[in-house]
Amino acid sequence: MAVVLVGGCGAVAERRDAATAATERFERALASRQYAEVCRALADVTRQEVEQSTAGPCEQGMRQERVPAGGRVVHVDVYGRQARAVLTEDTLFLSLFPDGWRVMAAGCTPQPDQPYQCEIKGG
Template sequence: MVGAAIAMLAGCAAAERPDVERVATEFSTGDPTVRCALLAPAALAALEREGPCAATVGTAVPSAGEVLQTAVWGDEAQVRLSGDTLFLTRTSAGWKVVAAGCTPNGDLPYECRVEGP
């Protein structure tokens, strides 16, 4: 029974992967307006504490290259790109970026330049 549940979850994650990777790619290569539209509300609010999103997102988050690795866990996802790591969440409006400009920090959580509280 547990094996069937794990297989079902893996299948769901695989089905979500194309949408997650599309949003990550659009965010990483998009202009500031596109990037701002793809941020989750909390990440957008955090970024706008430093100024208008369109003016700050370009300097806060580097443009990133191709997708190297994607992991999806239910409504959460991580996409490693050649120049960045993004964290996403599924919202009623589709997949949104909750953290960007992220770098590994050893055994500690990633350090991200843009993230909601």
């Protein structure tokens, strides 16, 4: 029984580490204005939403969006295939896809007694 618990914890830690790495890659690309890389880090539905809301390619849309540089990762919570990454200046929501973690929403701020308000998010 202890082996199963240790193995289960390891899987959560591995998912958390991978979600943290995806968050850090997204933040580095955002901070250095590498918008093609930012767009590659987004989930397809989020990238499509950026393109629709800005009426142009994702890279151009990300130049227009007001997603703040998030700073350093404070902690990452993983719940199955979903994750919330809390940074010093932002919160990101990620989902795990077959090719890895992708950003579903960014530029998110908590609202009292309501869901987070996010600058970009998938529909």
